[in-house]
């Protein structure tokens with residue numbers, strides 16, 4: 023069975039059915055970037071609890087379905103525009119960025135490309151440098167080309183090496199520059215949109231598999247937690263070599279984020295079998311009377 027990594031998915035807002043389907047489709051590890059929740063938070067304490075859940079409960083929950091969960095910690099660009107709150111969040115970041123399973127500072131960058139966004143993006147680049155962590159960049163959906171170029175320019179101004187920076191939400195307009203400048207180029211596959219699996223296949227055909235990463239960015243919006251395995255299946259059907267599929271849907275994400283020292287293939291190859299009788303602080307994923315799934319050693323991920 024093929025193994026996949028979805029290196030950008032907001033599983034906090036997905037269901038256990040999604041987790042089961044993802045694992046069944048071959049997803050063995052995921053990265054959940056800290057992001058905004060659909061409405062602005064009003065207190066720094068809300069960020070604190072959110073970061074705690076990313077390194078705590080969600081990590082546990084994913085494991086109950088046979089998936090290794092990693093995350094990135096950061097102040098998203100939208101909420102950087104509330105400066106007094108953003109200042110307080112900046113103080114929280116170092117406390118969480120050093121926790122187990124945190125593989126990058128992210129997702130950070132520009133939304134409306136305001137002065138406040140610029141300020142907090144720069145501060146977080148400095149934090150990433152200080153902590154020797156990779157950076158996951160969220161490129162803006164509006165004025166994307168300019169915002170993507172600027173994200174890289176500013177990152178270089180702060181002395182970050184391109185190989186430590188994953189630029190996400192690319193499209194045909196941005197990919198060439200991102201790759202030429204030595205960055206990782208991630209692509210978010212949204213259903214029913216311009217950046218669908220078909221176009222992803224074309225990009226891999228054109229640019230090859232080097233430093234290209236496929237992800238779903240699935241969240242509380244209309245999105246698909248199976249976008250990575252589905253895109254891989256389409257690549258296979260369209261005759262993309264198996265090694266290119268492995269690189270874009272598994273290995274490149276692993277290589278990029280393993281630079282954090284927090285992500286290792288052995289994490290899932292040597293993982294304990296699923297045991298849903300386990301609890302975290304007395305809490306379980308089971309509801310009244312459900313039979314826990316407990317796998318034997320033979321259910322381990324096969325390499």
Ligand SMILES: [Zn+2]
Nearest residue numbers: 055057129239
């Ligand atoms: Zn995201």
